[in-house]
Amino acid sequence: xxxxxxxxxxxxxxxxxxxxxxxxxxxxxxxxxxxxxxxxxxxxxxxxxxxxxxxxxxxxxxxxxxxxxxxxxxxxxxxxxxxxxxxxxxxxxxxxxxxxxxxxxxxxxxxxxxxxxxxxxxxxxxxxxxxxxxxxxxxxxxxxxxxxxxxxxxxxxxxxxxxxxxxxxxxxxxxxxxxxxxxxxxxxxxxxxxxxxxxxxxxxxxxxxxxxxxxxxxxxxxxxxxxxxxxxxxxxxxxxxxxxxxxxxxxxxxxxxxxxxxxxxxxxxxxxxxxxxxxxxxxxxxxxxxxxxxxxxxxxxxxxxxxxxxxxxxxxxxxxxxxxxxxxxxxxxxxxxxxxxxxxxxxxxxxxxxxxxxxxxxxxxxxxxxxxxxxxxxxxxxxxxxx
Ligand SMILES: Nc1ncnc2c1ncn2[C@@H]1O[C@H](COP(=O)(O)OP(=O)(O)OP(=O)(O)O)[C@@H](O)[C@H]1O
Ligand SMILES: [Mg+2]
Numbered sequence: 001x002x003x004x005x006x007x008x009x010x011x012x013x014x015x016x017x018x019x020x021x022x023x024x025x026x027x028x029x030x031x032x033x034x035x036x037x038x039x040x041x042x043x044x045x046x047x048x049x050x051x052x053x054x055x056x057x058x059x060x061x062x063x064x065x066x067x068x069x070x071x072x073x074x075x076x077x078x079x080x081x082x083x084x085x086x087x088x089x090x091x092x093x094x095x096x097x098x099x100x101x102x103x104x105x106x107x108x109x110x111x112x113x114x115x116x117x118x119x120x121x122x123x124x125x126x127x128x129x130x131x132x133x134x135x136x137x138x139x140x141x142x143x144x145x146x147x148x149x150x151x152x153x154x155x156x157x158x159x160x161x162x163x164x165x166x167x168x169x170x171x172x173x174x175x176x177x178x179x180x181x182x183x184x185x186x187x188x189x190x191x192x193x194x195x196x197x198x199x200x201x202x203x204x205x206x207x208x209x210x211x212x213x214x215x216x217x218x219x220x221x222x223x224x225x226x227x228x229x230x231x232x233x234x235x236x237x238x239x240x241x242x243x244x245x246x247x248x249x250x251x252x253x254x255x256x257x258x259x260x261x262x263x264x265x266x267x268x269x270x271x272x273x274x275x276x277x278x279x280x281x282x283x284x285x286x287x288x289x290x291x292x293x294x295x296x297x298x299x300x301x302x303x304x305x306x307x308x309x310x311x312x313x314x315x316x317x318x319x320x321x322x323x324x325x326x327x328x329x330x331x332x333x334x335x336x337x338x339x340x341x342x343x344x345x346x347x348x349x350x351x352x353x354x355x356x357x358x359x360x361x362x363x364x365x366x367x368x369x370x371x372x373x374x375x376x377x378x379x380x381x382x383x384x385x386x387x
Pocket of ligand 2: 066068112188
């Protein structure tokens with residue numbers, strides 16, 4: 001998207017917990033004087049930029065500082081050092097009143113452990129944030145009902161949270177954040193407690209919602225597959241420090257160190273591949289109407305040859321094993337004109353079943369629509385092996 005701009009900027013963020021609080025004052029002074037304080041850095045010098053409209057994933061093992069980082073963004077936690085800027089405004093110096101305003105208008109949060117209000121009905125749980133913001137009762141109920149519909153919970157308005165399943169509670173948590181209509185959504189491991197099927201369903205639902213709502217989502221998870229499914233951008237934390245960050249695809253396909261490599265081992269990489277990864281630039285190609293098309297590498301490609309027009313725009317694929325036929329004879333009998341055409345950034349996952357089903361190829365074009373190569377089952381396997 002072209003209208004992206006930095007919406008959250010974090011610079012040199014450090015969060016330190018004093019772990020010697022329970023010691024006597026004398027002991028604390030003694031230890032600090034000798035330089036042996038037991039300060040614990042939950043975050044160390046973290047810098048990152050979240051672009052608007054993207055899903056930014058924070059990943060790391062338990063205790064690596066993910067929740068701490070998220071909570072420093074909306075100032076539920078006070079950073080020890082560093083800067084947090086939202087929409088160009090430094091949030092570190094805000095008064096309590098300004099903070100409340102920021103949370104009501106800019107950021108809402110889905111908590112790691114639902115944090116629902118057990119004695120309130122489902123609809124009132126959703127409307128609660130609006131109530132705090134002073135929205136009149138009729139309007140807040142109406143907005144809450146609309147959002148419950150959006151997350152698939154209509155009909156449950158007057159139940160209590162305790163009557164809902166885990167997955168439904170999580171939808172409710174999401175509804176509570178969505179109802180505030182803030183541009184930024186902070187989500188702390190929202191799906192971790194759910195079984196795999198419900199989890200996959202909610203991941204898809206979040207993507208569906210995101211396609212129409214275009215929020216900026218900061219999403220915490222410890223699951224690399226979840227990061228692969230949802231993430232546009234990704235940072236990996238280890239002991240409070242960023243060990244790698246970048247476009248999610250790049251981090252997951254090109255881990256820069258052993259820690260990241262081990263961490264993302266189980267990721268289903270086929271989902272991350274684009275035509276660029278599987279591109280074979282050597283794929284044989286011939287221009288239509290050439291009297292004798294060049295069938296130079298037929299065996300390697302099972303006799304498949306891309307056919308392009310004089311502008312190198314693909315018009316089909318020929319399957320031929322004979323090198324001595326003229327183009328028009330071959331084309332008459334063998335031209336496959338309903339072929340798959342991809343751009344360099346097209347995801348490969350949706351076309352894999354077709355590519356593996358029978359010997360065929362997907363033709364890849366550049367931005368001007370001109371043939372640059374092809375993706376075959378063989379080239380996909382090679383791309384996967386290279387990761
Ligand atoms: N109030 C506190 N006092 C001292 N240490 C704390 C405090 N809160 C968190 N920590 C420590 O900071 C570190 C980071 O905690 P955090 O909750 O951010 O981890 P996390 O990555 O979210 O883990 P999880 O995946 O288990 O939720 C942990 O080692 C934790 O023990
Ligand atoms: Mg956490």
